Amino acid sequence: xxxxxFVLAARSAWNRRLTLGxxxxxxxxxxxxxxxxxxLREGARHGFAETVSGTDxxxxxxxxxxxxxxYAVFHVGAPTNNMGWAAFQAVAAxxxxxxxxxxALGDSHRGFPVVGTSPGYFEHFRHGDGxxxxxxxxxxxxxxxxxxxxxxxxxxxxxxxxxxITLSHGTGEALLPEHxxxxxxxxxxxxxxxxxxxxxxxxxxxxxEAIHLEWRGGAPVPGLVIPAEFVxxxxxxxxxVTAVLAGLHERTAVFAAQRRINAHAGEPLQAILPGxxxxxxxxxxxxxxxxxxxxxxxxxxxxxxxxxxxxLAGLGERRRELAVLRATGARPRDIFALLTxxxxxxxxxxxxxxxxxxxxxxxxxxxxxxxxxxxxxxxQSFAPSELARVGAIIAAGLVASMVPGLRAxxxxxxxxxxxxx
Amino acid sequence: MDPxxxxDPxxxxDPxGAADAGDAVRxxxxxxxxxxxxxxxxxxxxxxxxxxxxxxxxxxxGSGKSTLLNLVAGVAVPTRGSLRLFGHELGxxxxxxxxxxxxxxxxxxxxxxxxxxxLSAIDNVLLPVHFSARRRARARQQGASPRDAAIALLARLDxxxxxxxxxxxxxxxxxxxxxxxxxxxxxxxxxxIADEPTSALDxxxxxxxxxxxxxxxxxxxxxxxFVSHDQxxxxxxxxxxxxxxxxxxPRGPA
Ligand SMILES: Nc1ncnc2c1ncn2[C@@H]1O[C@H](COP(=O)(O)OP(=O)(O)O)[C@@H](O)[C@H]1O
Ligand SMILES: [Mg+2]
Numbered sequence: 001x002x003x004x005x006f007v008l009a010a011r012s013a014w015n016r017r018l019t020l021g022x023x024x025x026x027x028x029x030x031x032x033x034x035x036x037x038x039x040l041r042e043g044a045r046h047g048f049a050e051t052v053s054g055t056d057x058x059x060x061x062x063x064x065x066x067x068x069x070x071y072a073v074f075h076v077g078a079p080t081n082n083m084g085w086a087a088f089q090a091v092a093a094x095x096x097x098x099x100x101x102x103x104a105l106g107d108s109h110r111g112f113p114v115v116g117t118s119p120g121y122f123e124h125f126r127h128g129d130g131x132x133x134x135x136x137x138x139x140x141x142x143x144x145x146x147x148x149x150x151x152x153x154x155x156x157x158x159x160x161x162x163x164x165i166t167l168s169h170g171t172g173e174a175l176l177p178e179h180x181x182x183x184x185x186x187x188x189x190x191x192x193x194x195x196x197x198x199x200x201x202x203x204x205x206x207x208x209e210a211i212h213l214e215w216r217g218g219a220p221v222p223g224l225v226i227p228a229e230f231v232x233x234x235x236x237x238x239x240x241v242t243a244v245l246a247g248l249h250e251r252t253a254v255f256a257a258q259r260r261i262n263a264h265a266g267e268p269l270q271a272i273l274p275g276x277x278x279x280x281x282x283x284x285x286x287x288x289x290x291x292x293x294x295x296x297x298x299x300x301x302x303x304x305x306x307x308x309x310x311x312l313a314g315l316g317e318r319r320r321e322l323a324v325l326r327a328t329g330a331r332p333r334d335i336f337a338l339l340t341x342x343x344x345x346x347x348x349x350x351x352x353x354x355x356x357x358x359x360x361x362x363x364x365x366x367x368x369x370x371x372x373x374x375x376x377x378x379x380q381s382f383a384p385s386e387l388a389r390v391g392a393i394i395a396a397g398l399v400a401s402m403v404p405g406l407r408a409x410x411x412x413x414x415x416x417x418x419x420x421x
Numbered sequence: 422m423d424p425x426x427x428x429d430p431x432x433x434x435d436p437x438g439a440a441d442a443g444d445a446v447r448x449x450x451x452x453x454x455x456x457x458x459x460x461x462x463x464x465x466x467x468x469x470x471x472x473x474x475x476x477x478x479x480x481x482x483g484s485g486k487s488t489l490l491n492l493v494a495g496v497a498v499p500t501r502g503s504l505r506l507f508g509h510e511l512g513x514x515x516x517x518x519x520x521x522x523x524x525x526x527x528x529x530x531x532x533x534x535x536x537x538x539x540l541s542a543i544d545n546v547l548l549p550v551h552f553s554a555r556r557r558a559r560a561r562q563q564g565a566s567p568r569d570a571a572i573a574l575l576a577r578l579d580x581x582x583x584x585x586x587x588x589x590x591x592x593x594x595x596x597x598x599x600x601x602x603x604x605x606x607x608x609x610x611x612x613x614i615a616d617e618p619t620s621a622l623d624x625x626x627x628x629x630x631x632x633x634x635x636x637x638x639x640x641x642x643x644x645x646x647f648v649s650h651d652q653x654x655x656x657x658x659x660x661x662x663x664x665x666x667x668x669x670x671p672r673g674p675a
Contacts, residue, residue: 015539329524329552
């Protein structure tokens with residue numbers, strides 16, 4: 001092939017930029033999809049892993065590890081069973097355990113989960129590369145009926161320190177019974193973490209006991225009313241928790257500690273390694289991911305098919321052009337290269353545009369995604385796995401573009417210098 | 422190896438080097454059929470075209486004029502018999518070598534739609550220079566650079582620099598045909614083939630175009646193989662050939 005054919009193909013493609021531009025946009029969008037999904041997937045895995053990065057063990061009642069991980073850390077789904085306070089104390093007292101923080105779930109406020117915990121939560125919870133929780137405003141909860149908001153919850157609800165709110169019994173968006181007689185006051189708002197902490201409302205375990213004094217088995221006891229000012233006369237020490245987050249002195253002791261806790265004599269407990277549970281979660285989600293990737297690969301195939309159709313459709317009216325090129329010395333293989341290169345250019349330009357689009361999206365919406373979903377869509381350079389996908393699209397575009405290339409080759413040979421005879 | 426490399430252009434144009442000294446084209450007992458099984462479209466016992474000769478080939482539409490030109494240009498090969506271009510038997514050469522011979526030695530003007538619409542007139546003129554190193558070298562002898570040669574040729578054919586820079590599609594038919602002539606002439610090929618190049622022009626301009634073309638061919642030393650159905654244009658040629666006499670293939674209803 002003559003290098004000049006390269007120039008010719010570029011100018012020919014530029015000449016037909018309107019028609020080809022549409023197919024280029026289709027290629028760009030499919031690249032955006034295919035690479036964007038990969039980047040979001042990586043971002044999600046990274047973000048989830050960072051959320052549990054400071055926790056060595058999660059302990060709860062017996063259920064599937066993925067389920068325990070989901071409700072204890074991500075506040076998704078509902079626990080089937082709580083564990084008793086004695087069990088929590090047993091975990092905290094394990095010789096390998098450096099710190100243990102209780103997590104009690106079950107209440108919510110306007111769709112945001114309420115997390116009952118101990119002040120140790122603010123000390124020990126780690127996210128990212130070992131960062132601790134920090135307050136953006138106010139202070140931690142101290143006494144009864146005080147609540148510390150995650151950044152996202154505070155922003156979405158428009159709450160500031162000092163605001164009085166009531167919690168609902170149960171989780172979800174449905175109309176829930178309210179703990180209206182015992183309002184909470186916002187004492188602090190946490191800085192953003194990009195983890196589920198941002199969506200949570202944090203209260204003390206004692207506060208949770210207090211608002212459930214007149215509740216038994218998930219429903220208020222008829223006729224029983226205990227005004228807020230009298231709750232201190234009751235025993236507010238925690239009776240049960242949903243799960244325990246624990247850190248160890250030595251990470252190497254994790255399997256021994258896990259075995260000890262699983263064999264706990266009191267009630268049946270289960271200790272899980274968050275990383276292992278996350279892997280299991282990704283395995284479960286793997287099928288959905290593959291479907292997503294398959295669908296976006298299909299859009300890429302459709303975009304390339306459209307490209308081939310457009311170039312083929314234009315070939316009929318270009319037979320004169322091909323004859324002129326033949327007359328000036330072009331060989332059939334030059335004609336083949338001309339048409340193939342045109343398709344390749346569109347694919348390459350479309351891929352570049354798709355990657356640029358992805359970077360633009362990452363710059364525009366990256367912060368939003370990270371804040372709202374804890375998923376990092378980083379505006380970083382491209383990972384090998386991403387470039388491999390782009391390479392696959394370009395390769396597919398090249399192979400597909402050979403179809404009009406071959407057709408033009410045949411036309412050039414058959415027509416000679418008298419096309420259309 | 423590129424089979425075209427086997428064709429030595431210097432030897433090819435050296436009159437003393439070839440057996441058929443002086444003949445640019447030499448046809449003997451040629452037969453050509455477009456598709457196997459069809460009746461022959463051309464049957465030519467003999468035709469010789471000398472170097473620098475100006476030959477007018479007259480024939481009705483469908484008489485096989487364009488087919489003959491395709492054969493001389495090496496785009497089609499004889500089904501039987503011999504067609505030699507500067508002594509090279511075209512039927513014995515591979516496609517690449519024939520393409521190379523055409524690019525090196527032949528300038529071609531079509532009836533119309535000669536130009537690549539998305540290139541400027543000058544870039545259209547420069548097309549052969551990109552496909553043939555020989556034409557490139559010879560264009561440099563016509564001007565300081567191939568581009569200068571193209572501009573000079575266009576000026577000679579009454580296309581000013583401003584028109585030369587315009588896209589081909591923006592030129593009038595008459596201008597387009599003159600740009601096509603400049604393209605055929607750049608790098609001074611040994612043969613200029615013109616396939617009814619004036620039939621798209623109005624009659625006053627036909628003779629003017631033909632005069633310019635003949636003058637330019639003479640200046641470049643190129644033979645001119647001019648095909649037309651219009652007998653009135655034959656004046657001024659060295660020789661006239663009638664397809665009806667040249668082609669012995671029985672003309673069926675097609
Ligand atoms: N590329 C081609 N493929 C098949 N048949 C052709 C081709 N070009 C010309 N023919 C046929 O060859 C015959 C002679 O055509 P042509 O050489 O174009 O005549 P002219 O140029 O004298 O009008 C016609 O019957 C035409 O259909
Ligand atoms: Mg014709």
